[in-house]
Amino acid sequence: MVRNMDDFDFCLPSHAQGVLEGLQQFRTNPKLADVTLVAGGREFPCHRGILALCSHYFYAMFSGDFAESIAARVELKEVDAGALEMLLDFAYTGKVTINQGNVEGLMRTSSQLHFPAIQKVCSRYLRQQMDATNCLGICEFGESHGCPEVSSKAWSFLQENFEAVSLQEEFLQLSKERLAVYLSNDQLQVQEERSLVEAVLRWVRHDPGSRAQFLPELLELTHLVSLPDQYLQNLLATEPLVRDSDASKALVARSRTMNRPAPPQKLEEVLVVVGGRVLEDGEDEERGLEMPPPTRNFAFYNPKSRRWMALPDFPDYNKWGFSLVALNNDVYVTGGSRGSQNDTWSTTQAWCFCLRDGVWKPIASMLRARTNHTSAVLNGEIYVIGGTTVDAVEVERYDPYNESWCAISPALKYVSNFAAASCLGKLYLVGSCAVKYNALTLQCYNPVQ
Structure with a gap:
């Protein structure tokens, strides 16, 4: 008998991956699979346990008192075989390649079969x-497949970029009902109010034979009364679609005689400044001493009018080293340091100034405390970069639609004194090398890969 020996804990790191790879190979041998899925005339041998782990649909099917729970063959009606094959490959490998050609089929099938990981990605x-070029189609797709985070972002994109969207082929393919829904949105942001009228005219011209009858109804949604009288007069005199429609002519003529409302406020680019203050000697937030009243610390500068305009003060004013970024015409402030001159600490706090409501409100805190970091907007999300205490450029991302942060891969190289910017769907980070301070390093992050 073996005596006086200590326990030895053994763990094979590759075991889990090896088991999955082995089960994937077993799928080619029907004798080693316990169920065969049938879709679109194709057969897919697989294992109940693997399917149940990855899909709520299959978990319910195989664990409940259904005939399928013991059946050797299960037919899946109205399920795309190609998308099913990709879902099964993902279940066994954890890998999937999504592209423009397969994303709709994958989303549709993963919703049918309740693969939450694939739905999310x-x-x-x-x-x-x-x-x-595609936000309108994505919006309708998200609505029809129960993806509110997709349709919400598409709506926000349309509201901010209506003029650009209205110039695309996808806009011309809209149904009358869908176009009316978009035009009825009072949150549409346009540089020129006439853009709504021009968009409607382009849509009608695309198929005048069947669409001219809808012109009066759609023109009523374009705020004609806000347009200059000269523009309305030109519509009556030179636009054939208006001249050929008695109802449209009457609508435009009536708009010319109505009382003019105040000119709508146009969107303009401005420079936003959020300033803080440094604690004076003897002030210590940790000890709870009374803080002096803050000065105005939030304003914007209009380069056209060359004027500054004060906005509601940033409430967390006694902080420095925070980062500022704008998204969807709202202002976001993240991180920063607080404390006394001799005892400071970084924070995870994040704030949003909602332009529509004119108020500051706290949002979900970051995962890591940060000071002297940088922020950038990419694909409707906020990236905060660096500013932590570790020797790495840590990055996390905020999704305003889910109101949550998630960590992403850190920068490949450590840099200091850096800046970040997005361009053509990618995020770029430029900064000096930690060792060779005269050398600049440019790094690129692609969120799709």
């Missing part, structure tokens, strides 16, 4: 790939 892919 497809949703994220659609949100990251959104632009003026």
Whole structure:
């Protein structure tokens, strides 16, 4: 008998991966699979346990008192075989390649079969790939497949970029009902009020034979009364679609005689400044001493009018080293340090100034405390970069639609004195090397890969 020996704990790191790879190989041998899925005339041998782990649908099917729970063959009706094959490969490997050609089929099938991981990644892919050429289709797709985070972002994109969207082929393919819904949105932001009228005219011209009848109804949604009288007069005199429609002519003529409301406020680019203050000697937030009243610390500068305009003060004013970024016409402030001159600490706090409501409100805290970091907006999400205490450029991302933060891969190289910017769907980080301070390093992050 073996005596006087200590316990020895053994763990094979590759065991889990090896088991999955082995089960994937067993799928080619029907004798080693315990169920065969049938879809679109194709057969897919697989294992109940693997399916149940990855899909709520299959978990309910195989663990409940259904005939399928013991059946050797299960037919899946109205399920795309190609998308099913990709879902099964993901279940065994944890890998999937999503692209423009398969994302809709994958999203549809993963919703049918309740693969939450694939639903989430497809949703994220659609949100990251959104632009003026596809946001309308993505919006309808998100609504029809129960993806509110997708449709919400598409709506926000449309509200901010209506003029660019209205120039795309996708806009011309809209139904009358869908176009009316978009035009009725009072949150549409346009540089020129006439843009709504021009968009409607382009849509009608695309198929005048069947669409001219809808012109009066759609023109009523374009705020004609806010347009200059000269523009309305030109519509009556030179636009054939208006001249050929008695109802449209009457609508435009009536708008010319109505009392003019105040000119709508146009969107303009401005410079936003959020300032803090440094604690004076003897002030210590930790000891709870009374703070002196803050000065105005939030304003914007209009380069056209060359004027400064004060906004509601940033409430967390006794802080420095925070980062500022704008998204969807709202202002976000993240991180920063607080405390006394001799005892400071970074914070995870984040704030949003909602332009529509004109108030500051706290949002979800970051995962890591940060000071002297940088922020950038990419694909409708906020990236905060660096500013932690470790020797790495840590990065996390905020999704305003889910109101949550998640960590992403850190920068490949450590840099200091850095700046970040997004361009053409990618995030770029430029900064000096930690060792060679005269050398600049440019790094690129692609959220899709």
